[in-house]
Amino acid sequence: MRSALAVVVAALLCVLSAPTAQAHSIPVSFSPAKGAKVDLPPHQVSITFNEGLTEGGEALTVTGPGAVASQWNTGSATIHGAILSTPIAQLGGAGVYTMRYRVTSADGHVVTGSSQFTLTRDAGGRPVARAAEHHGIPVWPFAAGAVVVLVCVVVFAVRRARGGR
Numbered sequence: 001m002r003s004a005l006a007v008v009v010a011a012l013l014c015v016l017s018a019p020t021a022q023a024h025s026i027p028v029s030f031s032p033a034k035g036a037k038v039d040l041p042p043h044q045v046s047i048t049f050n051e052g053l054t055e056g057g058e059a060l061t062v063t064g065p066g067a068v069a070s071q072w073n074t075g076s077a078t079i080h081g082a083i084l085s086t087p088i089a090q091l092g093g094a095g096v097y098t099m100r101y102r103v104t105s106a107d108g109h110v111v112t113g114s115s116q117f118t119l120t121r122d123a124g125g126r127p128v129a130r131a132a133e134h135h136g137i138p139v140w141p142f143a144a145g146a147v148v149v150l151v152c153v154v155v156f157a158v159r160r161a162r163g164g165r
């Protein structure tokens, strides 16, 4: 009986002391909408979240069409309550454009993500810049490390073969 009571009390303490799971802010709508097909190029893109965001560290970029690393957002992203937005230049060729966002949630956690829309016809605009290429993890540090290790092993083996001289 006592041990059962102890288990119940321990479980209760665990539940009560567990930090409340704070939910990140989540996007509830995009403009242009996710997967939308637009004939007329928008001059601003925005994302509405489920709650007011924390200012600082926000970003919203528009690249495309397709894999073309052209950037179309002209200014820095701004936050108004639950809305993240940025002005964009006159878009270029027809195709899929990608919005990438980064915000600080109301609970302080950083949230990132993306959304795409399709421009159905060429809008004739010129990109603002070339988007920063999204490189993966650089390989060269690993290659350099492997070479160093290899050299050490060879030197060690040679020394050993010569009897430590």
Ligand SMILES: [Cu+2]
Residues within 6 Å of the ligand: 022, 023, 024, 025, 105, 107, 108, 109
């Ligand atoms: Cu969070």
